[in-house]
Amino acid sequence: MRGLFFLTGLLFFALAQPIPNTPPPDLSPQVFEIAKTLRCPVCQGESAAESNAGIAVEMRRIIAEQLAQGKSEAEIRRFFVERYGDWILYEPPARGLTLWVWLSPLLGLGLLVYGLWRYQARIRAQAQRLAAEVPEEEIARLEAELKRSANGD
Amino acid sequence: MLRFWPVWVLLLGGLFFWGMQRPNPNELKSVLVGKPAPSFSLPLLEPYRPTFGEEMGISPGLDKPVLLNIWASWCIPCRTEAPLLERYYQQYKDRVLFLGVNVQDREEEALRFVRQYGLSFPSVYDGRGRIGIEYGYYGVPETFVIDRSGIVRARHAGELNQAQLEAYLRQVRP
Numbered sequence: 122m123r124g125l126f127f128l129t130g131l132l133f134f135a136l137a138q139p140i141p142n143t144p145p146p147d148l149s150p151q152v153f154e155i156a157k158t159l160r161c162p163v164c165q166g167e168s169a170a171e172s173n174a175g176i177a178v179e180m181r182r183i184i185a186e187q188l189a190q191g192k193s194e195a196e197i198r199r200f201f202v203e204r205y206g207d208w209i210l211y212e213p214p215a216r217g218l219t220l221w222v223w224l225s226p227l228l229g230l231g232l233l234v235y236g237l238w239r240y241q242a243r244i245r246a247q248a249q250r251l252a253a254e255v256p257e258e259e260i261a262r263l264e265a266e267l268k269r270s271a272n273g274d
Numbered sequence: 275m276l277r278f279w280p281v282w283v284l285l286l287g288g289l290f291f292w293g294m295q296r297p298n299p300n301e302l303k304s305v306l307v308g309k310p311a312p313s314f315s316l317p318l319l320e321p322y323r324p325t326f327g328e329e330m331g332i333s334p335g336l337d338k339p340v341l342l343n344i345w346a347s348w349c350i351p352c353r354t355e356a357p358l359l360e361r362y363y364q365q366y367k368d369r370v371l372f373l374g375v376n377v378q379d380r381e382e383e384a385l386r387f388v389r390q391y392g393l394s395f396p397s398v399y400d401g402r403g404r405i406g407i408e409y410g411y412y413g414v415p416e417t418f419v420i421d422r423s424g425i426v427r428a429r430h431a432g433e434l435n436q437a438q439l440e441a442y443l444r445q446v447r448p
Contacts (some may be wrong), residue, residue, distance in 0.1 A: 162412045176411075179402050204410035206305040254293035 304429035316398035339446035351433035377403035
């Protein structure tokens with residue numbers, strides 16, 4: 122009987138624990154999905170979804186209000202971009218200087234491939250040049266040597 | 275590739291130089307600069323109502339330059355900035371509208387702050403900081419300089435010093 126009480130108590134205790142990382146019930150998960158893509162202006166490295174700073178709370182409230190008004194995700198993001206610039210977005214659009222940031226890994230990879238290809242080509246050319254430089258009699262001597270060692274002399 | 279090392283050195287050096295020339299990342303440029311200041315009207319803090327009315331804000335046709343200062347009572351730099359703003363308000367009150375916006379604050383704390391520093395320029399109350407977001411603010415204190423025709427001329431993030439305040443006022447005063 123005591124065991125049953127203990128188990129029931131344990132069950133209630135487990136149920137009373139907050140489920141981690143779930144949004145509070147008053148705001149829909151969609152609000153947090155959008156807020157996750159926006160910076161919290163007063164925080165270092167935190168999105169408007171994670172921060173509890175007053176400004177981030179208000180941003181989430183604005184998002185919720187605009188969703189209720191039937192605005193799309195893009196429209197809501199544009200609302201913040203019009204006030205803060207592209208800086209507010211965690212994934213800045215690929216244009217201007219940002220385009221270079223997006224392209225630089227590809228550019229780096231291209232340069233690496235080009236460098237490797239050039240290196241390979243040089244090694245191959247060097248090998249061919251060396252092979253061409255060996256005199257006929259040297260080749261004949263080496264072949265004879267090989268034949269001799271193959272015959273077990 | 276290594277044969278061209280002077281080119282690489284020059285390219286890298288150029289990149290570093292360009293990096294050094296870029297604007298200070300701590301200096302936050304506002305997208306509002308050069309654009310009309312967002313309009314708003316908010317209730318004034320109680321002590322200002324007899325003189326200025328129930329509400330105050332920015333609206334087109336104000337025909338007066340505005341120094342919009344966003345502040346909060348819990349903000350330490352606002353405490354050093356408040357007496358400076360008060361001093362310049364006394365000097366410029368006929369020519370420039372000094373308007374405080376109290377954000378993310380409790381009204382009674384804001385009132386205590388106003389009393390403590392004897393602030394006579396009007397301040398409106400924006401508890402949730404919504405007007406702050408309208409103006410794209412990063413924190414407190416933050417000051418927006420708006421010219422006579424309602425165009426935002428500058429944004430200053432952080433505490434103002436005397437020289438900066440004078441320069442901003444020179445920029446917009448008639």
